[in-house]
Structure formats: C-alpha cells, structure tokens
Amino acid sequence: AQRVTQPEKLLSVFKGAPVELKCNYSYSGSPELFWYVQYSRQRLQLLLRHISRESIKGFTADLNKGETSFHLKKPFAQEEDSAMYYCALSRGAAGNKLTFGGGTRVLVKP
Amino acid sequence: GAVVSQHPSWVICKSGTSVKIECRSLDFQATTMFWYRQFPKQSLMLMATSNEGSKATYEQGVEKDKFLINHASLTLSTLTVTSAHPEDSSFYICSAHRGYEQYFGPGTRLTVT
Numbered sequence: 001a002q003r004v005t006q007p008e009k010l011l012s013v014f015k016g017a018p019v020e021l022k023c024n025y026s027y028s029g030s031p032e033l034f035w036y037v038q039y040s041r042q043r044l045q046l047l048l049r050h051i052s053r054e055s056i057k058g059f060t061a062d063l064n065k066g067e068t069s070f071h072l073k074k075p076f077a078q079e080e081d082s083a084m085y086y087c088a089l090s091r092g093a094a095g096n097k098l099t100f101g102g103g104t105r106v107l108v109k110p
Numbered sequence: 111g112a113v114v115s116q117h118p119s120w121v122i123c124k125s126g127t128s129v130k131i132e133c134r135s136l137d138f139q140a141t142t143m144f145w146y147r148q149f150p151k152q153s154l155m156l157m158a159t160s161n162e163g164s165k166a167t168y169e170q171g172v173e174k175d176k177f178l179i180n181h182a183s184l185t186l187s188t189l190t191v192t193s194a195h196p197e198d199s200s201f202y203i204c205s206a207h208r209g210y211e212q213y214f215g216p217g218t219r220l221t222v223t
Contacts (some may be wrong), residue, residue: 043114044154044203044214051210086153097144098212100153 002027004089004101012107013077021072021104023061023087032090033063033070034098039083047072047085057081077108111137114206116215123194124223130190131218133160133204139184140206145177148201148217160187160204194222 003026013019025031033050048056050063050070061072070087087101113136123129133143141162146154158168158179166179176198178190187206191198199222205212 043216044205046211049210097156097159098154099156102153 002031002089002091002099004087004099006085006087006101006104008104009102010105010107012109014109015079016076018073018075019077019081019106019108020074021085021087021106023070023072023101025068025070025087025089027068027089027091029091032096033061034088034090035059035061035070035072036086036088036100037083038086044086077106079108079110082106082108112208112211112213113137114204114213114215116202116204116218118218119216120219120221122221122223125195126193128190128192129194129220130188131202131204131220133187133189133206133215135185135206135208135213138206138208140208141184142207143181143187144205144207144212145179145187145189146203146205148203150201154203157189162187191220194220196222198222 005024035047036044037047038044059074063070084103084105086103088098090096115134117132143160145157148154156169157172158166160166160179160181162181168174181187201217201219203217205214
C-alpha cells in the first residue's frame with residue numbers, strides 16, 4: 001500500500017527566510033508526486049507536480065527516488081505563502097486517485 | 111476554467127435521515143470524480159471514485175451502502191449519506207479529474223445531530 005508522510009504539522013518562519021516542507025512516500029511502483037496548497041478559506045489547488053519540474057510561486061520540489069522524498073522548498077518565504085500544504089501521491093497515470101499526506105501548516109511571520 | 115462546485119456548502123441533519131451532496135464540474139466534463147472526507151485538523155481521506163455511467167469504486171473500510179454515489183452525467187456526481195449518525199459529521203470534498211489534474215470543490219460541512 002502507498003503512504004505519504006509529512007513529518008511537520010507546523011512550520012513557522014520569518015518573511016524572507018527559506019522554507020522546506022518535507023514529504024516522504026512509500027510505494028513500490030512508479031509514483032507521480034504532487035504538492036497541493038490550501039489558502040485560508042479557499043479550496044485545495046495544485047501547486048506543482050514532479051513531472052513538470054517547474055517552479056511555481058518560487059516553490060520547487062525534486063523527486064528523490066533513492067530517498068523516496070519529494071520535499072518542497074522556497075528560498076525566500078513571503079507572507080502570502082502562509083497556507084496548508086499537502087503532499088500527494090498518485091499511482092501510475094496522472095489523474096488517478098490521490099493519497100495525501102497529513103499536511104503541513106506554514107506560517108510566515110512578518 | 112476548471113471550476114468545481116458543491117452544494118450545499120453546509121448542512122445540518124438529524125440522526126437517521128439521509129442527506130445528498132452534489133458535486134458539479136461547471137465548465138468541463140469529468141468522467142471521473144472523487145469523494146474525500148476530512149476530519150478536523152486532519153488530511154483528506156479518499157472515500158470513493160465516481161465513474162460516469164458505472165458503479166463507484168469504494169476504498170477499503172468505506173461502506174458503500176451508507177455512502178451512495180451516483181454519477182449520472184459528465185458534470186454531476188452525488189454523494190448520499192444514508193441513515194446519518196453523529197459520527198458521519200465531517201467535511202466532505204469532491205474533485206473532478208481533467209487532464210493530469212484534479213480540481214477540487216469547496217467542500218460541504220455535514221453536521222448530524
């Protein structure tokens with residue numbers, strides 16, 4: 001069975017500081033990994049996925065198959081980055097059902 | 111584009127009654143929709159996959175007779191919580207699949223008294 005682990009429930013950083021959200025997964029096949037974000041009083045939305053290898057809102061994430069990790073990073077956090085972040089795994093083809101991690105709340109202080 | 115709506119946004123019902131939650135893809139067609147449940151301060155847990163024109167597939171531990179799913183059209187899936195109990199109180203979220211992405215609804219908060 002697949003599992004996604006986000007060890008930090010809360011990350012509090014100051015504006016301008018780097019932020020890294022950890023995500024580890026377990027899955028025997030070839031997973032597709034995603035980061036979803038939920039801003040206050042908004043719905044869940046896709047932030048980025050590992051296949052696209054792009055930077056969204058300054059965030060990047062690299063899939064490390066050896067360490068089975070997909071950590072999310074941003075070098076300079078902004079106050080508008082305060083939100084709930086979920087790492088998710090999809091088995092195989094894109095659009096398949098997702099397994100979510102427990103989520104990490106990021107609070108960026110001024 | 112790619113907007114998903116849910117109705118109602120919140121509902122209160124009495125124990126033993128049934129309540130229906132609608133999930134609509136407003137500007138695209140979705141052959142596959144998903145239903146999740148989220149407890150307070152917890153993550154989303156997939157309940158079932160809703161397939162247009164066929165039976166839903168349920169995750170292990172989810173009672174299919176309690177959580178009835180109907181996906182009668184390419185833009186609408188419904189989740190009916192039958193014989194609701196207080197432990198069914200939760201936040202229910204749907205998503206619709208398009209391309210490589212799932213688009214999420216705003217969620218429905220169900221409170222069973």
